[in-house]
Amino acid sequence: MDFLDELYQDVILDHFQNPRCRHCIENAKAEAHLFNPLCGDEVRVMLNSDGTRVDDISFVGNGCAISQASASMMAEVVKGKSLDEIRELQQKVSDLIKGLPAKHVETTDGDSSDSLGDIVALGGVRKFPARVKCAVLAWEALGKCITELEGTAKAA
């Protein structure tokens, strides 16, 4: 694959054109709205939780294919997971996008990439430093939501 093919893999274009979980949640327990001024991306993440797992999650937003596909993949994968699992996943994705893991993450069918599924495609941004912010935007919004949930749980 050449550079641009790696950035715009089919799975990314598919999520961009057919976003999953793209709608508003009424009375969401936690919500975060983030912008990426470098690219003009905008992602608003909403979720509901019983305090231990995410029962429902959705996003709305505007921006480039990478930012919106990342949000769609994030929402699809996170739904139904426990907060602990999500924290772990968030770290893995952050490492993947920033190119930290030494393991091969270049294909979607390798052993080391099983737990990440489609998200592995986001690893293509490693070679485009200017696009890293696009890919992490939704995950940062998710992190803020989880922090908000945990804060609410402690205060209660």
Ligand code: ZN
């Ligand atoms: Zn972008």
